[in-house]
Amino acid sequence: MKLKLKIWRQKDAKSKGKFETYYLDSVSPEMSFLEMLDYLNSQLILKGEDPIAFEHDCREGICGSCGLYINGRPHGLKGKTTTCELHLRDFKDGCTIVVEPWRAASFPVIKDLMVDRHAFEKIMQAGGFISTNAGAAQDANAIPVAKPNADEAFDAASCIGCGACVAACKNSSAMLFIAAKVSQLALLPQGRIEAKERVKRMVAKMDELGFGGCTNTRACEAECPKGISISHIARLNREYYAAKFSD
Amino acid sequence: MNKLNAKIPDGPLAEKWTRHKASLKLVNPANRKKLDIIVVGTGLAGSGAASTLGELGYNVKVFCYQDTPRRAHSVAAQGGINAAKNYKNDGDSVFRLFYDMMKGGDYRAREANVYRAAEVSNLVIDHYTAIGVPFARDYGGLIDNRSFGGVQVSRTFYAKGQTGQQCLLGGYSALTRQIQAGTVTMYSRRELLDIVVVEGRARGIIARNLITGEIERHAAHAVVLATGGYGTIYYLSTLAVNSNGSAAWKAYKKGALFANPSFIQIHPTSIPVLNEFQSKLTLMSESLRNDGRVWVPKEKGDKRNPNDIPEEDRDYYLERRYPAFGNLVPRDVASRAAKERCDAGYGVGDTGLSVYLDFRDAIQKQGAKAIENKYGNLFEMYEKITGESPYNTPMRIYPAGHYTMGGLWVDYNLMTTIPGLFAIGESNFSDHGANRLGASSLMQCAGDGYFIIPYTIADYLSNQIKVARFDTKRPEFEEAANNVKGRIDKLLAVNGKETVTSFHKRLGKIMWDYCGMYRNEEGLKKALTLIKELEEEFWKNVKVPGSIEGVNQELEKACRVADYFEMAKLLCTDALNRKESCGAHFREESQTDTGEAKRIDSEFAYVAAWEYNGPDKEPTLHKEPLTFEYVKLQERSYT
Numbered sequence: 104m105k106l107k108l109k110i111w112r113q114k115d116a117k118s119k120g121k122f123e124t125y126y127l128d129s130v131s132p133e134m135s136f137l138e139m140l141d142y143l144n145s146q147l148i149l150k151g152e153d154p155i156a157f158e159h160d161c162r163e164g165i166c167g168s169c170g171l172y173i174n175g176r177p178h179g180l181k182g183k184t185t186t187c188e189l190h191l192r193d194f195k196d197g198c199t200i201v202v203e204p205w206r207a208a209s210f211p212v213i214k215d216l217m218v219d220r221h222a223f224e225k226i227m228q229a230g231g232f233i234s235t236n237a238g239a240a241q242d243a244n245a246i247p248v249a250k251p252n253a254d255e256a257f258d259a260a261s262c263i264g265c266g267a268c269v270a271a272c273k274n275s276s277a278m279l280f281i282a283a284k285v286s287q288l289a290l291l292p293q294g295r296i297e298a299k300e301r302v303k304r305m306v307a308k309m310d311e312l313g314f315g316g317c318t319n320t321r322a323c324e325a326e327c328p329k330g331i332s333i334s335h336i337a338r339l340n341r342e343y344y345a346a347k348f349s350d
Numbered sequence: 351m352n353k354l355n356a357k358i359p360d361g362p363l364a365e366k367w368t369r370h371k372a373s374l375k376l377v378n379p380a381n382r383k384k385l386d387i388i389v390v391g392t393g394l395a396g397s398g399a400a401s402t403l404g405e406l407g408y409n410v411k412v413f414c415y416q417d418t419p420r421r422a423h424s425v426a427a428q429g430g431i432n433a434a435k436n437y438k439n440d441g442d443s444v445f446r447l448f449y450d451m452m453k454g455g456d457y458r459a460r461e462a463n464v465y466r467a468a469e470v471s472n473l474v475i476d477h478y479t480a481i482g483v484p485f486a487r488d489y490g491g492l493i494d495n496r497s498f499g500g501v502q503v504s505r506t507f508y509a510k511g512q513t514g515q516q517c518l519l520g521g522y523s524a525l526t527r528q529i530q531a532g533t534v535t536m537y538s539r540r541e542l543l544d545i546v547v548v549e550g551r552a553r554g555i556i557a558r559n560l561i562t563g564e565i566e567r568h569a570a571h572a573v574v575l576a577t578g579g580y581g582t583i584y585y586l587s588t589l590a591v592n593s594n595g596s597a598a599w600k601a602y603k604k605g606a607l608f609a610n611p612s613f614i615q616i617h618p619t620s621i622p623v624l625n626e627f628q629s630k631l632t633l634m635s636e637s638l639r640n641d642g643r644v645w646v647p648k649e650k651g652d653k654r655n656p657n658d659i660p661e662e663d664r665d666y667y668l669e670r671r672y673p674a675f676g677n678l679v680p681r682d683v684a685s686r687a688a689k690e691r692c693d694a695g696y697g698v699g700d701t702g703l704s705v706y707l708d709f710r711d712a713i714q715k716q717g718a719k720a721i722e723n724k725y726g727n728l729f730e731m732y733e734k735i736t737g738e739s740p741y742n743t744p745m746r747i748y749p750a751g752h753y754t755m756g757g758l759w760v761d762y763n764l765m766t767t768i769p770g771l772f773a774i775g776e777s778n779f780s781d782h783g784a785n786r787l788g789a790s791s792l793m794q795c796a797g798d799g800y801f802i803i804p805y806t807i808a809d810y811l812s813n814q815i816k817v818a819r820f821d822t823k824r825p826e827f828e829e830a831a832n833n834v835k836g837r838i839d840k841l842l843a844v845n846g847k848e849t850v851t852s853f854h855k856r857l858g859k860i861m862w863d864y865c866g867m868y869r870n871e872e873g874l875k876k877a878l879t880l881i882k883e884l885e886e887e888f889w890k891n892v893k894v895p896g897s898i899e900g901v902n903q904e905l906e907k908a909c910r911v912a913d914y915f916e917m918a919k920l921l922c923t924d925a926l927n928r929k930e931s932c933g934a935h936f937r938e939e940s941q942t943d944t945g946e947a948k949r950i951d952s953e954f955a956y957v958a959a960w961e962y963n964g965p966d967k968e969p970t971l972h973k974e975p976l977t978f979e980y981v982k983l984q985e986r987s988y989t
Contacts, residue, residue, distance in 0.1 A: 149893065
C-alpha cells in the first residue's frame with residue numbers, strides 16, 4: 104500500500120519544530136505502525152538523513168514507551184490500542200497520516216516524537232506507594248480482599264503510564280493517571296493506612312507541575328489504551344475531599 | 351581451579367540458607383550510608399535490590415536505559431509467579447518446587463541455589479501483596495492459583511495475563527518511595543557501556559546519557575547487574591527490542607566468567623512471523639495451554655479452515671506423545687514438538703510455520719465468559735496483532751527465542767568472579783539449569799533482589815567500610831571512558847552502506863538456523879565461520895548516522911549489535927563443547943530413539959564457565975562440577 108506521512112521533526116528541546124512530508128509506496132498492510140517507521144528510518148539513514156527519533160520498547164502494548172499523536176488522536180483512531188499495536192491494515196491505502204509527539208506543557212519535546220514524561224515520576228514519588236519494607240509482611244492470605252474490590256484495583260493498576268490521558272485532555276490534566284494509582288491503593292486494605300496523605304500529596308504535586316484540572320470531558324477515558332474508566336477519577340475526588348475535610 | 355569456588359554452605363539442603371545467613375557478616379546501620387552501591391537495571395531483580403538496599407540505608411544509585419524504571423521488560427511477563435505456599439492443598443512444598451525446577455532444568459542447575467530460590471518464593475508473594483500487587487482472588491477474598499507447564503500442582507500466582515506488569519509496578523512504587531526518601535538516586539536513560547575495575551574489584555561503571563550523549567563515570571563500593579537476558583541475539587524474540595546483552599558482555603570482557611551461554615529457552619507459544627519487516631515476536635502466555643489444545647491437521651497441506659476440520663482429521667500431537675502432561679509439557683519439549691510437526695510438513699498458515707492452539711472445547715465447556723476472565727487481555731492482544739479472534743478461530747503459534755538460562759557465573763552469594771560485581775535475576779546463570787519452568791523467572795528475579803542480595807552484599811561490604819569514595823578521575827575510569835569513546839568513534843567512522851538493523855537481522859538468522867532449537871557440530875562450526883565473516887563486514891560497511899552527541903538511537907543499536915557479534919561466537923563455542931542434549935540445548939547427535947533430549951551425565955554434569963582471553967583468542971573453559979545429593983538423575987519423561 105501507499106502512504107503519505109506528515110511527521111513532526113524537531114532537532115532538540117530548544118529548536119523550533121515543523122512537519123516534514125514523506126512518501127512510502129510499497130508497504131505491507133501486515134506491518135505494524137512502528138515497523139513502518141523503522142522502514143522509513145532505514146531509507147533516511149541510507150540517504151544520509153537523520154532518522155526520526157521515537158520511543159518504543161516492548162512492542163506489545165505493555166511497557167508504555169510508545170506514544171504518538173496520530174491523525175489528531177493519541178495512539179491513533181482505533182481505541183484501546185497502543186501505538187505499537189497499530190497495524191497498517193488499520194489505515195486506508197493511499198491515505199495521509201499525520202504523526203506528532205504528545206502536546207502538553209508538562210511533557211516537553213526532547214527530539215522529534217520523543218517527549219519527557221518525568222513529571223509522572225515526580226507525582227508517583229509524592230505518594231504512589233505503600234510504605235512497607237521488604238521482609239516486614241505477614242502471610243499474603245492474612246488479609247482477605249473481596250473479589251470485586253481486588254478486580255477493580257487490578258483494572259486501575261493496569262495503567263501503563265504512557266501519558267495518552269494527558270495528551271488527550273484539553274486541560275492537559277493528569278487526573279486519570281493519578282486516579283488509577285490512588286484508586287488501586289484505596290481499594291486494598293493494605294493501602295488504606297496512608298490513603299489520606301497519599302491523595303493529598305499526589306494531587307498537590309500534580310498542581311505544582313502545571314497539569315490542568317479535570318472538567319469531565321472524558322477524552323482521557325476514550326483514549327486510554329488500557330480502557331481505564333473515569334469512575335476512578337470519581338473515587339479520587341471522593342478520597343481527596345474526604346481527606347481534606349478531615350484535616 | 352579456585353576461580354570457581356561456588357561457596358555452597360555445608361549442612362542439609364533445607365538448612366543451608368539459614369545457616370549461611372547466620373554466618374554472613376553485617377554492616378552496622380550507621381555505616382551503611384557511607385557505602386555506595388550501583389544497581390544496573392530496574393526489572394523485578396533490579397528494582398527489588400535497589401529499593402531494599404535503600405530501605406536498609408545504603409546509598410544506592412540505580413540505572414536504566416528507559417525513561418522510567420517502570421518500563422523494564424519484566425513488565426511483559428504474562429502468566430504468573432510461582433511460590434510454594436500450597437494454598438491449594440494439592441501436595442506442594444518447598445521441596446517439590448525445588449524438585450520440579452531441578453527436573454525442569456534437566457539437572458544442570460545447582461541444588462543449593464535452586465532450593466533457596468524455592469525457599470524465599472513465599473516471602474516474595476507476601477511482600478508483593480503487602481505493597482499492593484493485586485493478585486487474582488477467589489470469591490472468599492483469598493488468593494487464587496493456577497497451574498503451569500511442567501508441573502502437576504497449582505502454585506502460580508497471577509494477575510490476569512499481566513502478572514509481570516503488576517509485580518514490576520509494585521516494585522517500581524517501592525523504588526519511587528526510596529527515591530523520594532533520598533536513599534536511592536535514579537539515573538534513567540543511561541546505558542552501561544563498561545565496568546570499571548580498580549585493583550581487582552568492581553568500583554564503578556561508564557554509562558552513556560542517552561539524551562545528552564555524555565559519557566558519564568559513576569563510582570561505588572559494589573556494582574549489581576540486573577540487566578536481564580540476551581534473547582535479542584536472534585533479532586526476532588519475545589523481548590523488548592532494546593533489551594540487550596551488553597552489560598553482561600562488558601563484565602565478561604573485564605574478567606567475569608560467563609556460564610552456559612548457549613542455554614537459551616525457545617518459548618513454544620509466540621505469535622508467528624507475519625511479515626518480512628517484523629521487528630519482534632509477541633508471546634502468548636504459557637498459561638493458555640491450561641485450556642487451549644495444540645494441534646495440526648493429520649493430512650499434510652490440509653488448507654481447510656481450521657473450524658471445518660473435523661475431530662478425526664486433527665492430530666493433538668502433544669496429547670498423543672505425552673499423555674501424562676498433555677498440553678502442559680515443559681517449554682523446550684513443546685517447542686521441539688511444534689518444530690518437528692512443521693518441518694515434517696504439517697504446519698499451518700501461509701508459511702507452514704505455525705500450529706493451532708484451540709480454545710473451542712474450553713469455551714464449550716466453561717463458557718466464553720470464563721475464558722475471557724482468565725485470558726481476556728491475551729485474546730485481545732492476539733486479535734490486535736493478527737486481526738483474528740481466538741474466540742472464533744484457533745490461535746496460530748510458533749516457537750520464539752525467549753529467556754536465557756545462561757548468564758554471568760555467580761557463587762552462592764550471587765557474586766561474579768570479579769570481587770564486588772554481583773549479578774542477579776536473568777543476568778546470572780544459577781537457578782534454571784538448561785531450561786526454565788514457566789513462572790519461575792519472576793520468582794527468581796524477585797527472590798534475588800529482595801531476599802538474597804541484601805544479605806550477601808552486606809557480607810562483601812562489611813570489610814569495605816573504611817574504603818573512601820572513589821574519585822572518577824582515577825586512571826582506571828579514564829581508561830574505561832576512553833575505550834568507550836574510542837569504540838563509538840570507530841562505529842561512527844565506518845560510514846558504510848548497510849543499516850545496523852540489517853546486520854542484526856542477518857546475525858539473528860545465523861543464530862536461529864544453527865544455534866537455535868536444534869544444533870549439530872557441522873552447523874555450529876559453519877555458524878562460527880559465518881559470524882566471523884559477517885562481523886568483519888559489519889565493521890567495514892555499517893552505517894551509523896549522527897554523532898556521539900545528543901539523542902542517537904542508531905548508535906545505541908550499533909553498540910549492542912557490535913557486542914552481539916562477539917557474544918554469538920561464545921554461544922556457538924559453548925554449544926559445540928556440550929555434545930549432549932539437555933533441556934533447551936538439543937544436540938541432534940544426542941537423542942533417544944523417540945527423539946527426546948539425551949543427557950550424558952558422565953561427561954557433562956557441569957557448569958561450563960568461560961573466561962575471556964582477549965580479542966581473537968579462544969576463551970578458556972572452566973568446569974564447575976554439579977553434584978546431586980537430593981535429586982535422582984533420571985531421563986526427563988513427561989509421557
